[in-house]
Amino acid sequence: MHNIKVIRQNFDEFKKKISDRNINIDIDKILLLDKENRDLIQKKENLEKEKKEISKKNDKSLFKRSKELSNLINNLTNDQKKKKSDLDLILSNLPNIANSDVPIGKDEKSNKVIEIKGEIRKFDFKPKSHAELGENLNMLDFDLASKTTGTRFVFVKKDLAYLERAISNFMIDLHTQMNGYTEISPPYIANSNTMFGTGQLPKFEDDQFELKLDDKTEKKYLIPTAEVILTNMVKNQILNVRDLPLRFVASTPCFRKEAGSYGKDTKGMIRQHQFHKVELVSIVSNDKCLEELERMTDCASMVLDKLNLPYRKVLLCSGDMGFSAEKTYDIEVWIPSENTYREISSCSSCGQFQATRMKTRYKNDKDEILYPGTLNGSGLAVGRTLIAIMENYQNSDGSINVPDALKPYMKNIKKIGDN
RNA sequence: GGAAGGAUGGGUGAGCUGGUUUAAACCAACGGUUUGCUAAACCGUCGUACGCUUGAAAAGGUGUACCGAGGGUUCGAAUCCCUCUCCUUCCGCCA
Incomplete structure (x- = not known):
């Protein structure tokens, strides 16, 4: 499987090289899903931080907010997991890319x-x-x-x-x-x-x-x-x-x-x-x-x-x-x-x-x-x-x-x- | 197949009557001080993943998650509940 961080950094190069392996997959979708996934992680973690602080204070007046946060976090986590698994599905079906000294060819x-x-x-x-x-x-x-x-x-x-x-x-x-x-x-x-x-x-x-x-x-x-x-x-x-x-x-x-x-x-x-x-x-x-x-x-x-x-x-x-x-x-x-x-x-x-x-x-x-x-x-x-x-x-x-x-x-x- | 017990960081091992645990302590490892050298002693560091961020880079800063795996209860779970996996011991069967 390809490292998503490497793909992110050299996307155009990656896209070009993977095309030599005779595949038919929407490569651009990787970048989109990756971005969506990371945005959701960010949002989720901000809320988790707030929730953690409430939990530490042990103040009953804040419990209601904490409950709300739990629901929000749950929803975000579900969305994020979906994006991540969509992304992983594409990645896990991509073949390796050929080394530079491998001849390019179809068969x-x-x-x-x-x-x-x-x-x-x-x-x-x-x-x-x-x-x-x-x-x-x-x-x-x-x-x-x-x-x-x-x-x-x-x-x-x-x-x-x-x-x-x-x-x-x-x-x-x-x-x-x-x-x-x-x-x-x-x-x-x-x-x-x-x-x-x-x-x-x-x-x-x-x-x-x-x-x-x-x-x-x-x-x-x-x-x-x-x-x-x-x-x-x-x-x-x-x-x-x-x-x-x-x-x-x-x-x-x-x-x-x-x-x-x-x-x-x-x-x-x-x-x-x-x-x-x-x-x-x-x-x-x-x-x-x-x-x-x-x-x-x-x-x-x-x-x-x-x-x-x-x-x-x-x-x-x-x-x-x-x-x-x-x-x-x-x-x-x-x-x-x-x-x-x-x-x-x-x-x-x-x-x-x-x-x-x-x-x-x-x-x-x-x-x-x-x-x-x-x-x-x-x-x-x-x-x-x-x-x-x-x-x-x-x-x-x-x-x-x-x-x-x-x-x-x-x-x-x-x-x-x-x- | 039946019964019982268990799984915590590289290792050993507390916590397990839910909120000073931010996962203690010890060992190992690494860096340093000391020393003629080694040892000892002392000080420090000591996980992984992902996200954000400073920086030209080297290198930092910061957040979240992770106590076998996955779910659940709760404002809050290593701790309570459920399912699964694996390990140990005993019994049965067996090359």
Whole structure:
């Protein structure tokens, strides 16, 4: 969420920048509501002052006036709360604004490829898709999942399940042992306020799996990414700059409705309602966001380097970024069967946007209270890494070689499907 | 699921028979005095949010709210009432 004080001070600049994010909201109304809100606060507080003085005097002749004041204050407070909530509603639906070094553009066509790495394997046979490979091995079972659950779910079996688990463990070890992240095993369920903090609510409620609860007072959701729960670990608190940066890593299932992507990637396990992901989250002082974003992106790409998978790094344009991001790098891995790169990680700096929503602050050396920067990135999506390994490491007989880096995590099995 | 008790500033913890509480006191922290250095002692500072305001800025001044959250009673609520959340203890169930 944007800080209203900052908007107030640089309104024209703000209005111009927010328009790059493809939105259709009456921005001028913000200024009006803000003014009305503050005027009402002023009026209300003047009356509260008078009332307080009467209360101190404890003089019966003034009690009548005090009663009047209470009514006036009540009315003003109601008006003021209404203005404030109208204002907050607009603000909470506004996306973050793009950092100055982000290309302006409407969709992915304006994204910029920054780096291409790794060698694309030349096959002397026609590479199969992961779905074909997995079903032939009887280790991916989509039909079984439709029977027990529905579409966009999958059963992973036998050595492929082992491989999936190995991928996750390998990634966590890398980030905890080499990259300085602290491992967390978090809840997979978040409450509304937590979902608001990272920006999933209120705008993207349709994308979330909501749980049906006996208690109707609060809603709870399955996390669409561990970013939600890891970032909100610091919500509603004031950190000390000495404790920053905070770096967390977790491997969790993620649950997404994939609303609005009907007919997209229906075959295989590219786009599922449930998938595993190793997530990286950093909380940093507000001047370190971009620096940390580079570091985080390097941590994520390091995984692909070690797995010897070809990939490219893409800087997203203003129109293609997520709601909370100020700058995003996607890492895309080579998928032979599609003859293209597919997203396997998305690393974003959210600047102070999420911290403002979460009410997370920190004290710097001068005891000033500031909003920290928050960053999140996949390090990496486990399901898609599994796909990438299957397809890039496949043999003509349909078996799959285990990447060297993963062998220690799989009792040195060299090949999957080699019976 | 049943029963009981609790939630106060960074921490400990009074107040809780409504109006000298403007939330005491202690600890921690920070600044200072003293000191050869450390310690001790003494003095001072010591929350957050929002509004208004002085100032070029740095930095001030001032108002209101906040004692788990939200409502209510009252001229007046940390204190009384209601709802909710969370915590502790005991019982039951359970991986």
